[in-house]
Amino acid sequence: MNRAGGLRIGGDNYKVEFVSYDNEYLPDKALQGMKKLVGEHDVKFVMMLGGDTWPAVQPFATRRKLLTSTLLPSDLSPDAPYHIAPCEVHPIYNVTGVEWMAQNFPELKRAAICAQNDSLGLPSVATYLAAFEAAGIDVVDQNIFDPSTTDFAPVVTSMLASGPDIVCLDTCYADYVNLITEQLFHQGFKGKIISCTFDNYQDVIEKTSKEFVEGFIFQFPDFDDPALRQDFINFKRPKDFYEKFVERHPGQWSAVAWEYASIMDLWKAAAEQAASVEPLAVLEAMKQGGRAPHAFGDASWWGEELWGIDNALVGNWPVVTVRDGRARIEEFRSIPEWWSCYKDLLVKHMEAMGLMHYQQG
Amino acid sequence: MNSASRRHGWWLAAAVLLPALAALPFFLPFHRQDFMIFLLLDVMLVVSYRLVTLSGEWSLIHMVLMGCGGYASALLSKRADLLVWLSIPLAALLTAAVALLLSFPLLRMRGFYFLIGSYAAGEAVRLAWKYFVYPFGGPKGLKLIPPLELQLPFLEQPLSFVEPIPFYLLLLVVTCVSLLLLYRLEHSRIGLTLHMVHWQPSLAEAVGVNSWRYRTLAFACGAFFAGLAGALFVHYLGSINPNQFAIGEMLYILVWVIIGGTRTFAGPVIGVVVLSVLNEIFRQYDEWRPAIYGLILLLSMRFLPDGLESLPGRLRGLWRRRVAAAQG
Numbered sequence: 001m002n003r004a005g006g007l008r009i010g011g012d013n014y015k016v017e018f019v020s021y022d023n024e025y026l027p028d029k030a031l032q033g034m035k036k037l038v039g040e041h042d043v044k045f046v047m048m049l050g051g052d053t054w055p056a057v058q059p060f061a062t063r064r065k066l067l068t069s070t071l072l073p074s075d076l077s078p079d080a081p082y083h084i085a086p087c088e089v090h091p092i093y094n095v096t097g098v099e100w101m102a103q104n105f106p107e108l109k110r111a112a113i114c115a116q117n118d119s120l121g122l123p124s125v126a127t128y129l130a131a132f133e134a135a136g137i138d139v140v141d142q143n144i145f146d147p148s149t150t151d152f153a154p155v156v157t158s159m160l161a162s163g164p165d166i167v168c169l170d171t172c173y174a175d176y177v178n179l180i181t182e183q184l185f186h187q188g189f190k191g192k193i194i195s196c197t198f199d200n201y202q203d204v205i206e207k208t209s210k211e212f213v214e215g216f217i218f219q220f221p222d223f224d225d226p227a228l229r230q231d232f233i234n235f236k237r238p239k240d241f242y243e244k245f246v247e248r249h250p251g252q253w254s255a256v257a258w259e260y261a262s263i264m265d266l267w268k269a270a271a272e273q274a275a276s277v278e279p280l281a282v283l284e285a286m287k288q289g290g291r292a293p294h295a296f297g298d299a300s301w302w303g304e305e306l307w308g309i310d311n312a313l314v315g316n317w318p319v320v321t322v323r324d325g326r327a328r329i330e331e332f333r334s335i336p337e338w339w340s341c342y343k344d345l346l347v348k349h350m351e352a353m354g355l356m357h358y359q360q361g
Numbered sequence: 362m363n364s365a366s367r368r369h370g371w372w373l374a375a376a377v378l379l380p381a382l383a384a385l386p387f388f389l390p391f392h393r394q395d396f397m398i399f400l401l402l403d404v405m406l407v408v409s410y411r412l413v414t415l416s417g418e419w420s421l422i423h424m425v426l427m428g429c430g431g432y433a434s435a436l437l438s439k440r441a442d443l444l445v446w447l448s449i450p451l452a453a454l455l456t457a458a459v460a461l462l463l464s465f466p467l468l469r470m471r472g473f474y475f476l477i478g479s480y481a482a483g484e485a486v487r488l489a490w491k492y493f494v495y496p497f498g499g500p501k502g503l504k505l506i507p508p509l510e511l512q513l514p515f516l517e518q519p520l521s522f523v524e525p526i527p528f529y530l531l532l533l534v535v536t537c538v539s540l541l542l543l544y545r546l547e548h549s550r551i552g553l554t555l556h557m558v559h560w561q562p563s564l565a566e567a568v569g570v571n572s573w574r575y576r577t578l579a580f581a582c583g584a585f586f587a588g589l590a591g592a593l594f595v596h597y598l599g600s601i602n603p604n605q606f607a608i609g610e611m612l613y614i615l616v617w618v619i620i621g622g623t624r625t626f627a628g629p630v631i632g633v634v635v636l637s638v639l640n641e642i643f644r645q646y647d648e649w650r651p652a653i654y655g656l657i658l659l660l661s662m663r664f665l666p667d668g669l670e671s672l673p674g675r676l677r678g679l680w681r682r683r684v685a686a687a688q689g
Binding site: 022026027028031032033035036038039040052055056058059074079117118119121122146148353354359360 | 399598600604
């Protein structure tokens with residue numbers, strides 16, 4: 001961004017300064033970090049992972065009218081009007097993978113699902129349950145394990161005992177996805193695997209086989225994917241970004257590697273449009289007309305029915321599979337279209353797990 | 362040094378240190394004020410943990426007991442609309458009651474069995490917070506917990522303890538009172554009996570001391586102060602979730618106490634202050650920080666096996682040997 005001239009406001013170019021703070025995923029450290037960024041560095045926009053750390057920061061950030069972003073839209077709520085999810089709408093995009101699978105493999109009718117019991121895993125379970133129900137797939141086993149689990153053999157044995165055609169790894173952490181996939185290989189699973197992420201899939205291929213991993217469905221592409229060169233993609237030079245990232249951080253490309261860059265693109269465009277970096281002006285410019293350029297195509301600000309506020313940018317999301325040892329986008333599918341048909345199902349499952357915004361503590 | 366002059370030394374140190382600590386946040390940047398707040402809470406936590414170790418038991422449930430205080434006060438104030446000023450002491454008492462209940466199965470065990478039992482009990486409590494979305498909020502926990510406020514007759518708006526300086530000053534008072542009470546307890550007849558239960562359990566039983574009762578007392582008193590710290594913590598932070606009280610966080614308490622030393626009252630305080638300050642100093646080194654932190658731990662355990670509290674004594678010994686050598 002800075003090499004391309006930086007931020008252009010009022011005819012002048014400004015360099016964007018990035019300041020980081022490691023909050024160790026601890027709420028008290030996140031609060032200290034937010035105060036440091038605001039108090040010492042006068043930051044205008046804070047990008048966070050979200051999750052457990054957000055509630056501790058929320059009162060301070062809201063009082064200060066600070067523009068903040070999260071990768072987890074479940075952090076959104078009506079009492080945090082300056083908090084946005086402009087890139088990843090976890091876990092709602094997972095419906096696109098199930099929908100694609102159901103259309104391309106209609107013979108698969110029995111799914112077993114596993115996830116860790118935390119704020120990342122449970123909303124994703126509710127979403128997959130809704131997506132499977134919408135696709136007419138029976139969920140024959142649900143295995144919610146503690147996040148401190150290290151031995152996944154019993155989890156896999158229990159799932160396979162129900163005779164599933166599909167094993168759904170939900171939004172398990174990257175290490176868990178790899179370990180569970182290896183267990184599925186060792187325990188002789190022959191069906192389809194679907195997951196939210198599949199980071200470091202090359203390592204799994206080395207430990208299992210190319211044939212076993214072939215057709216693994218997930219939601220996050222490598223950014224050198226030819227499908228990202230299409231005109232509607234708003235992420236600038238994805239292949240160059242991917243190659244530079246892999247060169248600088250070998251073996252560290254992950255589901256979220258591109259997301260902060262994508263959010264910065266959106267923020268830059270809004271700041272230039274608003275001719276200001278002040279949080280409220282940027283937010284207003286960002287949300288003007290109810291639409292904005294998301295990395296995977298133009299999208300709408302949405303979320304009122306699920307999170308109580310239209311602060312999540314939702315549009316198309318890619319369905320990715322492993323083909324011949326590489327992650328490749330099969331298709332882009334529309335999340336709003338799925339929502340317009342099956343929203344009652346998603347709300348039903350979210351409510352059953354106490355995950356709707358009005359059920360939150 | 363006799364006990365009277367040592368007492369005078371303590372009072373003198375307190376007379377210098379307390380005003381300095383009270384004035385400190387006025388000279389610190391915004392986020393450092395928060396650091397001081399969390400440091401004081403950690404001081405309360407480690408000193409209350411030391412009371413438990415006095416009876417010879419090392420538990421892995423202390424962090425969860427802090428969480429009990431936090432959850433209890435959050436629920437009392439948020440769901441039962443109780444005044445926060447009441448919910449905090451009530452939460453500390455409830456935490457002591459939980460510890461009392463847990464002491465029936467736990468304190469039948471000793472040593473390693475107690476350690477593992479306390480871990481299992483702590484996990485059971487923590488997983489219950491995760492499992493029950495109502496009332497505990499499940500894995501996401503509780504948020505928008507009401508802060509402490511004080512309506513004073515000469516102020517138009519209530520004094521809000523959401524701001525770090527008022528909260529810090531309040532916490533400094535609570536911490537000082539807590540430390541004073543814990544110090545008095547340790548140096549009372551009860552404290553001496555706890556030492557005997559630890560070091561001479563057979564002798565203690567032989568002279569009619571009910572060691573189970575004393576261990577229970579230490580466990581419940583430690584829990585009271587951990588609960589108090591937890592309650593204050595959530596009303597400042599405004600949120601609570603089960604992951605904050607996981608075993609990883611408990612290990613920090615153990616490290617602070619072990620590195621600081623448990624022989625004296627000041628040992629754990631030195632441990633938590635030194636390690637927390639070092640952690641902040643090395644924050645800028647990002648991924649190197651855990652390695653640096655680990656190296657410091659290894660070096661201190663290798664060269665100061667009795668903890669940082671033994672450092673002045675070692676330095677004094679070294680000085681005396683040098684003087685003696687110089688004098689021939």
